[in-house]
Amino acid sequence: MSAIFRRRQGAVATESGTSGPARVDARTKNLTKRLRPGDVAVIDHEDIDRVSAEALVACRPVAVLNAARSTSGRYPNLGPEIIVEAGIHLVDDLGSAVMSLKDGQHLVVEGGEVRSGGTLLAAGEVQDPESVAAAMTAARDGLSTQLEAFAANTMDYVQREKDVLLDGIGSPDIRTRFEGRHALVVVRGYHYKEDLAILRSYIRDYRPLLVGVDGGADAIIEAGYSPDMIVGDMDSVSDSALRSGAEIVVHAYRDGRAPGRRRVEDLGVEHVAFPATGTSEDVAMLIADDLGAELIVAVGTHNTLVEFLDKGRSGMASTFLTRLRVGSKLIDAKGVSQLYRTRISSWQLALLALAGLLALFVALAATNVGQTIFGLSGAWWDDLVNFFRSLVGLAPSAPTT
Template sequence: MSILNWSSLSLFSSKPLPLCKGKISVGAITKVLLRDLPPGRIVVLQHRDLDEVAAQELIDQKVKAVINCQETMSGAYPTHGPLMLLQQQIPIWEADAAAFESFTTNAEIAVYEDRIFLGDREIPCSSFTREKWLGMQQLANERTTKLMEQFIENTLTYAMRDMHAIMEPLPQVFLQTDLTDKHVLIVSRGKGYKKDLLAAKAYIAEVKPILIGVDGGADALLECGYRPHLIIGDMDSVTDKALACGAELVVHAYADGEAPGLLRTNALGLRAHVLPCFGTSEDAALLLAYEKRCEVLVTVGARTHMIDFLEKGRAGMGSTLLVRMKIGARLVDIKSIGLLYKRQGWTKEAGTTLFLSLFFIALGLFQLHWIVKRVAHVVWKLGGEG
């Protein structure tokens, strides 16, 4: 009888179990939300075309699920960000942009196949699937040629606009950190930055470069056990912990001198320089190190191609093109130096190889010694018999 009752409850239950439920963290700007995100949260975003860097950060933070109140992928350009989440069994639901204001951090929600329950409120949603990602990716690939034309036009337009600015020296910033004739490692939180920073371990240990974190790049350095000498940026994606680590701070300001990032450093009671400069914070860091007469500039996580810039909301790379033209041969990507030091550095594999080599050499010498003794014995015996 008890089995029949249990079966009846299962069959006639009017409300299915939720696919996902838990506390939420809400952020209109993903990189700001990621600064202090507790693990195991359902995150509610407004992130159109979810990029790979943000996806990897969400994976690293062990989020339970993503609710995106924007198009997770619009088909404007190719991106593997959504697929990365789905491959890690992190589900994605999309809700209407207007629904974003309904969510508040620490609220409890339950997510079903096509709706979200937030208290007494029911919010429609739809699941972002691998099939949808594949369709959007194919659409984006078909648009690539036209997209590249627009990107090149935008890049050249802004390069022409800013070409006179690149000729002028930066406003003077009196740093305590001396960069003259030194190697400088500039870390941005771009694609593959963690892997590249780990690959630079031997280089950092031997050369001991000046370490510059561009915004969240400072946290990347701290995560790998390094304290940055300088932090440069808008100060919007770097954590309070990194800002207070003792690094010298340089707030990247607009060319007209407006520096929104200064509000944050002032609120934390931290002293910071202000550097008005066109372009991105990465551009500003490169130019500052160059004008402080560094010997070599090494980049980690730097944006290098069209998709990198589009994912960061930049329709061109005019300033970056000009900066790299100005710096010239001093600029090196960590991938090149990482290969060199990987070959030269002492690794576990190298140690094992050397040990085995010495073992077999010793074994060979022992065998040779044994053979010589046997031959000498035979010769002596034959001589005695003669």
């Protein structure tokens, strides 16, 4: 590509830059599946959310080039701050033409300028801690507008889906039995890895049903468990997870269209298509609630207004209302970690083992058999010590009495 796309005001050049092969994808979550350390990530992601930013940082690219604005001003999204704090070079507002860069093309990024083979391809705005902080301050002023729109959308959803809120979604034809059990719903969202690690004792003691929402199924497997059910439109879950033996519930639209159905059919995996409004995590929680789960523990799900806005779609009103419906059963994973403690702590187990050994020692010492065992043990120990002393040329030690 020889033409300069366009030069942004505020683009700067530095004496030293970063370079690496381009990895290009308009969908950040798809890009992170093949992004490697040392690559240059090229994305088209307005208002980079926290989850996407953390996924990018985990891949350790040398730079992130964004065709769009990383913060549009709609709300204070945390993504740019996470990327910049990780020391990754972030360039914004490069224009949509940058998405036509070839995957693997070697790029050199100097300040806000992107070059290949000495040719200037695009120029954008470099983000640093100061510019990110200023953008966040300005974006907070836009929260009131977003809150009003969110409230209006919520009321509209209540009018359209009041049967769901009052009567439930109806029981889908599934084999998994939730009645009287805990359900752990895992979404690949905020700090899901840390939450699953915190819940290890809880999972061991209570053995909840493990429900993965799309990529959440892979998160369950990565943590060393097997999902009981996978719910979603199947756009971010791996083939191996779909073949893991978990029950598959394909989230469909109200009109019956199910974009994920083709994929599971191609894999030959048995599944159930379930039409419902809202997000897949909403559907997972409503299924667990409708089928009698005693408690629903959420990992990586959305709880705050900023998290809802991070999803960037009006349908998040359903997430808010779903939590109102299942609220009496729903608890966030971090709440479990604070309220729940394993029934027997590690120091109690150690103390119990020590007390048992002491009791055994006293009991043996009080019997002729025990005294004989101790005598033989002492002789064996003397032989072992003398063997090693002989290896280094020392005289044998006195026998143990």
